[in-house]
Amino acid sequence: MDTSYFLKSAHDRVLSLGSERSAIVALACAQKLASAADSTDPEISAALAMGRNREIEASVTELEQRPDADSDVVASTIFALGASAGSLDEAWWAVSRFIDAAFDRAQYNEGETTFRSLDEDAARPEVQRELDWLERTLSIAEASADPLELARQLRAPGS
Numbered sequence: 001m002d003t004s005y006f007l008k009s010a011h012d013r014v015l016s017l018g019s020e021r022s023a024i025v026a027l028a029c030a031q032k033l034a035s036a037a038d039s040t041d042p043e044i045s046a047a048l049a050m051g052r053n054r055e056i057e058a059s060v061t062e063l064e065q066r067p068d069a070d071s072d073v074v075a076s077t078i079f080a081l082g083a084s085a086g087s088l089d090e091a092w093w094a095v096s097r098f099i100d101a102a103f104d105r106a107q108y109n110e111g112e113t114t115f116r117s118l119d120e121d122a123a124r125p126e127v128q129r130e131l132d133w134l135e136r137t138l139s140i141a142e143a144s145a146d147p148l149e150l151a152r153q154l155r156a157p158g159s
Contacts, residue, residue: 003118006131007099013138014095019086020147025137026083026094028154030076032133033101037073047077056081072101095134102130 014022027048034044043066047059063069063078076097082090106121121127137154144150 003122006122010095010099010134010138011092013142014092015088017091017141019083019088019091021141021144021150022088022091023080023083023086024147024151024154025141026076026080026091028137029095029098029134030073030080033073033076033098036101041073044073044077047081056085072097072104076101098130098134102127102134105130 014025017025031048034041034048043062047056047063060078060081063074063081066074068074069078076094079090079094079097083094103118103121105126106116106124107126108116122131140153141150144153
């Protein structure tokens with residue numbers, strides 16, 4: 001996999017979706033991160049639910065004050081909420097944090113260097129699984145003209 005091409009393509013694809021569909025993708029990425037982290041954090045759950053209703057300002061402020069605000073789960077949620085308010089750039093940042101978290105899943109065997117290339121890490125099954133999910137999610141978003149239908153599709157089990 002040419003990782004630099006994938007990242008540039010993902011960036012361009014998110015921005016080309018427009019504000020509504022990119023926000024839905026951003027929220028889906030933040031939700032997947034929260035689920036993967038087994039996050040039962042009520043503040044994250046409430047924030048993601050608010051993002052869908054666009055009642056975000058207070059939630060963003062609270063999340064930004066947390067000591068773990070720079071963790072992938074919290075940061076992705078903050079950016080996804082900004083995306084739900086119409087920011088394409090924040091939609092990309094939410095997706096970008098999802099991608100960062102995918103690469104953080106790359107496992108290293110004992111004695112193995114921790115500085116493999118991105119292409120090598122991208123080929124790891126634990127990373128590839130997340131990048132494949134993102135590819136499917138972007139393809140669904142690109143094919144969907146109706147934001148409500150897109151949100152329904154991305155909330156369906158297995159999506």
